[in-house]
Amino acid sequence: MHFLPCYRTAPLLSYAFLSFLLRSLQISLSLKTIPCINSRRAAMGIVRSRLHKRKITGGKTKIHRKRMKAELGRLPAHTKLGARRVSPVRARGGNFKLRGLRLDTGNFAWGTEAIAQRARILDVVYNATSNELVRTKTLVKNCIVVVDAAPFKLWYAKHYGIDLDAAKSKKTAQSTTEKKKSKKTSHAMTEKYDVKKASDELKRKWMLRRENHKIEKAVADQLKEGRLLARITSRPGQTARADGALLEGAELQFYLKKLEKKKR
Numbered sequence: 001m002h003f004l005p006c007y008r009t010a011p012l013l014s015y016a017f018l019s020f021l022l023r024s025l026q027i028s029l030s031l032k033t034i035p036c037i038n039s040r041r042a043a044m045g046i047v048r049s050r051l052h053k054r055k056i057t058g059g060k061t062k063i064h065r066k067r068m069k070a071e072l073g074r075l076p077a078h079t080k081l082g083a084r085r086v087s088p089v090r091a092r093g094g095n096f097k098l099r100g101l102r103l104d105t106g107n108f109a110w111g112t113e114a115i116a117q118r119a120r121i122l123d124v125v126y127n128a129t130s131n132e133l134v135r136t137k138t139l140v141k142n143c144i145v146v147v148d149a150a151p152f153k154l155w156y157a158k159h160y161g162i163d164l165d166a167a168k169s170k171k172t173a174q175s176t177t178e179k180k181k182s183k184k185t186s187h188a189m190t191e192k193y194d195v196k197k198a199s200d201e202l203k204r205k206w207m208l209r210r211e212n213h214k215i216e217k218a219v220a221d222q223l224k225e226g227r228l229l230a231r232i233t234s235r236p237g238q239t240a241r242a243d244g245a246l247l248e249g250a251e252l253q254f255y256l257k258k259l260e261k262k263k264r
Contacts, residue, residue, distance in 0.1 A: 046073035077237030098240035106242035117151035161206035
């Protein structure tokens with residue numbers, strides 16, 4: 001009776017026997033040799049959920065559910081200026097959002113005239129966050145871009161009967177930089193409207209519209225040059241759209257000063 005092993009001592013004997021075997025075989029038990037039981041969970045990566053965070057009081061939170069794909073921490077879009085390239089991304093609830101990787105056009109609103117035109121984005125010129133985003137021509141919300149003025153010129157000629165190209169002075173001394181700018185914007189002007197061929201009824205309409213109409217000098221100068229400053233108001237990385245509004249008034253003057261300082 002004394003030599004029979006008790007049910008409590010049996011596990012201890014088995015553990016002692018196993019440890020003896022391991023020592024004899026010289027096998028070291030470490031975390032490196034043990035394979036991960038749930039490899040799928042480990043491969044999830046960075047998560048944006050609050051499941052792994054502590055409570056405000058400092059206590060640990062009990063995780064009672066699996067992690068969702070929608071909570072995955074994804075790479076930033078870094079939308080560049082170039083030919084349109086968009087990739088769909090699945091979001092929570094089976095919805096999809098569009099990740100704009102490259103964009104070159106957008107709808108830009110002209111506030112004082114209460115219209116919007118689809119225009120080509122020519123360049124990124126200013127970003128309050130970082131100059132690196134200007135150098136790499138990254139499109140983000142609230143960045144300042146240069147937009148092709150051709151669609152706005154065309155609308156202005158049709159609505160008011162004023163051809164801004166004809167209003168230019170015949171010959172002006174142009175610097176080399178201005179010549180390069182004009183070359184870039186010249187091929188964008190595809191459609192032209194002849195004001196002289198308009199009917200008498202349309203001319204009467206133009207006269208009525210011109211009575212109380214005023215255009216800001218800085219905006220008019222930009223239209224003549226063929227390049228307008230605009231601010232992007234959409235989120236290209238989330239919606240794959242680079243929509244915005246033209247700069248006018250005090251806002252335009254503020255950014256013109258900023259750009260002059262950068263040139264110096």
